[in-house]
Amino acid sequence: MIKALRTAALGMAGQQLNVDTIANNLANVNTTGYKKTAVEFQDLLYETIQSGSSEGQQGYEKPAEIQVGMGNKPVATYRAFSQGAIQETGNSLDIAISGRGFLQVQRPDGTFAYTRDGELRVNANGELVNSSGLKYYPEISIPEGVSAINISEDGVVSVAYPGMANTEEVGQIELVTFMNPAGLRAIGGNLFEATEASGEPVFGLPGEENFGSIYQGYLEKSNVDVVQEMINLIVSQRAYEINSKAVKTSDELLAIANNIKR
Numbered sequence: 001m002i003k004a005l006r007t008a009a010l011g012m013a014g015q016q017l018n019v020d021t022i023a024n025n026l027a028n029v030n031t032t033g034y035k036k037t038a039v040e041f042q043d044l045l046y047e048t049i050q051s052g053s054s055e056g057q058q059g060y061e062k063p064a065e066i067q068v069g070m071g072n073k074p075v076a077t078y079r080a081f082s083q084g085a086i087q088e089t090g091n092s093l094d095i096a097i098s099g100r101g102f103l104q105v106q107r108p109d110g111t112f113a114y115t116r117d118g119e120l121r122v123n124a125n126g127e128l129v130n131s132s133g134l135k136y137y138p139e140i141s142i143p144e145g146v147s148a149i150n151i152s153e154d155g156v157v158s159v160a161y162p163g164m165a166n167t168e169e170v171g172q173i174e175l176v177t178f179m180n181p182a183g184l185r186a187i188g189g190n191l192f193e194a195t196e197a198s199g200e201p202v203f204g205l206p207g208e209e210n211f212g213s214i215y216q217g218y219l220e221k222s223n224v225d226v227v228q229e230m231i232n233l234i235v236s237q238r239a240y241e242i243n244s245k246a247v248k249t250s251d252e253l254l255a256i257a258n259n260i261k262r
Helices: 002-027 226-258
Strands: 037-043 046-050 066-069 072-079 086-088 095-098 103-106 112-115 148-151 156-160 167-172 175-177 185-188 191-193 202-204 213-216 218-220
Touching: 002 037, 002 072, 002 226, 086 095, 103 175, 148 213
Parallel strands: 095 218
Antiparallel strands: 037 072, 046 066, 086 218, 095 213, 103 112, 112 191, 148 156, 156 167, 175 202, 185 191
């Protein structure tokens, strides 16, 4: 019974983490480029009460053992990098990546982070930055007085001037891929950083194999499926409730055992 209390408590803690993860997915359903996460669980060690190698009453070997599990534990929060829906915005500084690639931004300490958020902005110096003001890398500067900014599917950034028919190329957007994108560490602000699990970044250009293409005037929305997340939430809630019932039942059994001599 003490074992049941511990096992059920672990189940409640695991389901609470599951609910926290689902809540974060639902909170970010409208976050540009957000990738949903799911908790992965493993069962814990088992106590073998009776081995399957012992002989039965008639000298036959038992086909199974008697084992009691010790509960479960969360081992990872797996991030699914499936493609989100691409939505038209009409903003020339919005780009969506259709494929595996990430944009690269440089942080104030000189390190790099990676994002699927294609909301490009121009700062006071004419540099392309994200919504937090971090510069995209390689750096691209937009000259003053341009009338239009064009970004091709292969990432070439060009500008047009008033009264001029020709455009001027001002930069090239690069993309980055990883052997295991699920190993990237989310750091907030729609950004990820590389880890040993993700592998080293691989650099390439939009349109190249495995990197994806760029679509100007569009944004990639979150890949969260609201209906599926609501189903997961209900399942997790019911699992939490039944684990709490197991705690209550174990407590009642202990009370009965303690009152035997009374």
